[in-house]
Amino acid sequence: MIRAENLTFVYGKQKKAVDALSFAVQPGEIVGFAGPNGAGKTTVIKMLTGILKPAQGRVLIHGHDIVREPLVAKRAFAYVADDPDVLLQLSGAEYIHYVADIYGVSEKDRADRVQALTERFGMADALGMPMREYSHGMRQKTMIIAALIHNPPAWILDEPMTGLDPAAAYELKQLMKEHAANGNAVLFSTHVLEVAEKLCDRILILHHGQSVYQGTMEQLKTQHPQKSLEEIFIGLTSG
Numbered sequence: 001m002i003r004a005e006n007l008t009f010v011y012g013k014q015k016k017a018v019d020a021l022s023f024a025v026q027p028g029e030i031v032g033f034a035g036p037n038g039a040g041k042t043t044v045i046k047m048l049t050g051i052l053k054p055a056q057g058r059v060l061i062h063g064h065d066i067v068r069e070p071l072v073a074k075r076a077f078a079y080v081a082d083d084p085d086v087l088l089q090l091s092g093a094e095y096i097h098y099v100a101d102i103y104g105v106s107e108k109d110r111a112d113r114v115q116a117l118t119e120r121f122g123m124a125d126a127l128g129m130p131m132r133e134y135s136h137g138m139r140q141k142t143m144i145i146a147a148l149i150h151n152p153p154a155w156i157l158d159e160p161m162t163g164l165d166p167a168a169a170y171e172l173k174q175l176m177k178e179h180a181a182n183g184n185a186v187l188f189s190t191h192v193l194e195v196a197e198k199l200c201d202r203i204l205i206l207h208h209g210q211s212v213y214q215g216t217m218e219q220l221k222t223q224h225p226q227k228s229l230e231e232i233f234i235g236l237t238s239g
Helices: 041-048 070-074 092-102 107-121 136-147 166-181 193-199 217-223 229-237
Strands: 002-011 015-025 030-034 056-061 077-080 154-158 185-189 202-207 210-215
Touching: 002 041, 015 041, 015 056, 015 185, 015 210, 030 041, 030 166, 030 193, 041 056, 041 154, 041 185, 056 070, 077 136, 092 107, 092 136, 107 136, 107 166, 136 166, 166 185, 166 193, 193 229, 202 229, 210 217, 210 229, 217 229
Parallel strands: 030 185, 030 202, 077 154, 154 185
Antiparallel strands: 002 015, 002 056, 202 210
8 A cells, every 4th residue: 555665865966865665555554664763764754745855665556556647646645744734725625625626526426525533623713713823733634634624545645633532533533544445545743653553554654764673563562572652762763
């Protein structure tokens, strides 16, 4: 569903932000993507979504190469970036419909999905307002609703819960579980290991652009007995 093969990205001439990284998110899985600031998580996500072109390696989304088949591959995923400050001159409704138009979502499908998602995120009464008047959390909710409007099989979410209130964060986690339960794939980056522990089937920990752990949280804790998740994470990503 989401596959990265030998992904490498170089800033400038020498600095490898991502170094020969390979992983996969299978249908029905939620995979957490963790690592300290500067580990390369956002760079990886930008390669997965076609924003950055890998120096080496390739990305397959639903079987389609993101570089060779960008339009087909991009229709197969939803992307929530780490910055919700996009097209703030538009109202929430205008932005959501703009994204729905890009993906060719029918009027009936978008009406049903907008109603369901705005009710879940408590945004129904705010869609007519310009997004520049929204709080950070309201902008984040709008980005999520717009990203999910075409109901693709793969979700790629970069720190999606940042700024969300507890009720909205709960709804997003429920949506992720529902999406995976329907045989789809979810990859999301997070700094909160407790969220990953409760939500994820597997976790990938990145440090200096390389994978230092891929597996379940249960396996991770078994490998590091009598240590908290915080202590394990610091141990894997220090130095």
